Amino acid sequence: MKIISTKARLHRNSEQIRIRRHQLRASGLKRNVEHLRRLEIVRLNKPILVPAPKVFILNDDRHRDSIIFFLRELERNLDAGLKVKIDFTDTIKLHPCGTLYMMANLDNLLVRFPGVISCKLPKDNIVEQLFKHLGLLSKLGRSSGLAVTADNVVNWHYATGSDATTSAFKALLFQHSEAMGGVLVRSNLYDCMSEAVTNTKKHAYPKESEFLNNWWMFSQARDDILQVAICDLGIGIPKSLLDKPKMEDYLRKLFMIGRQSSHDKTLIKLASSTSRSSTGLEYRGKGLPQMLDFIKNQDEGGFRAQSGAGSYTYNAFSKKDKAVTHRQSIKGTLVQWTLKLKSE
Template identity: 35%
Template sequence: MSFLDQVDQALVTHERVHLNFNSVKLAFPCGTLLFRAKLDTWIAKYPNKLVGRYPTDPVVEELFQHIGVLGLLNLPHRKNAITHDQVVHWHFHSGAVMDPTLYKDLTLSLRDRIVHPQRELFADCLNEAVYNTVNHAYDFEVKGLPDRRLRKWWMFSQVKSGLVTVVILDLGVSIPRSLLQKPEWKDYARLRKRDGQLIEAAACSTRTSTRLPHRGKGLPEMLEFSENLAAGGLRILSRFGVFSFDASTKIMLRDKYYQAIPGTLVMWQIPISGGGNHEPT
């Protein structure tokens, strides 16, 4: 987060900003997706101000080629094919509107493999989560939002070793700030100061005694689906807070960070039958 903040500040004050990836040895999906989304906004808002240098780690270079980082920085592709096991199974999706066809290959390939008593609901939950981002993440004008033309959703997906992982990100107003802006939530939200508590309330709201309307149906549906899983779970990060549910232990936890993330990031993991991997299409 410090790196992203430094780039934000440097783009405002410098003619050119150089991104040097020499020290990058490992990339995790959540942080990488957040960087990829920010890179989209930087390139659009500050054309020709970012200059990149190839990573020295060959796997990181392959990943950056695979998810479009090198292309955005005008660095020619040097890999003839994406083959590394840590890279090839990841898929990147992004859009400004709700369009399930962008990730249709994922939902179709998993339709009969999800280990869940109502596995047919997986696609509906995923679509609702993306719809929720498109229709609620940018509801209010607050400082720090991307320009209107850059208000999108970003997604990573991977099927590997008997587990599907989906990471969805927006750069919107965040769940806590969104709840505090809604008249029907204000009193409830003010009593719960911590961002983790507000994220939990948004994810659990259809089953709370308050009967309060939530930010959108996506998170409660994903949590309800996750409660019937034998493994995997759900993790939601927004502003300074994090809420997680571990499907194997059925434990819900809240925590906080000392640096806020922009928008909301959701990581969802679901077991599938037959093992195997989801190959690119």
């Protein structure tokens, strides 16, 4: 083993100190440059550019992370008093779950920060057509010369509301009445959607809320597949269950240790379960069990509920379910149904 002399050791330590000082100065300079850049943006009253994700989907963690970080960055800049321009240039794919969640959050930000959010148009023609079709571009003060003609755009339908009346999504659902072929299927799905909206009004929002007390809904019928998604930005399923006094003892036994976020998936599965024998508690009314039962009675299709850091999925074809803990939490609750449309 080589013995290092005191002189060499002191020289090495002083060199490390010098390098660290240089790093700290560079870091401080970078922070100062960023601060000056922001001051200049404020002085010139120019918007700060915030890049949007390439893909809007909540089901896998990589893309989920990018959506959450994007929305946080938007809110952080708006809270700092800056104008914001969303850069959709590189956005190339829109899934119902991620797109609906983004639309809901943007609606809230547009109410809280009126007149200071704009956008750059996407390069992708399909993405631009869909943003135009959903009314997002007009909300952000942009127009588009593209005609909305793409098959995977015109079949999307969008509705939002702040009450539990059914007229808005009733019209949305019956856009697909011919493709769905069957009064029973239409009626059952309509009941599920109605129950989801009722749950939003009964359970999702506290009396004092900084958010719009809204629900948002998508549907799309294409290639013999019907997709429906409904979203709110309320307290979420886990907190809704934990706030119920009759559930307190049961849940305390269930979750003696561990992080709260890891419990979210179990709470969502519990809220979706039709079996009350394990708890003997009427804690959820019809709600999610009714929505899940509807899919369980189908030969194909799926059900997914997402809230907090958890998600619960059921596959009607394989008859299997799965509960997952995600890295990032979402606000509120997002429920999706996928149905195979039965032709005559």
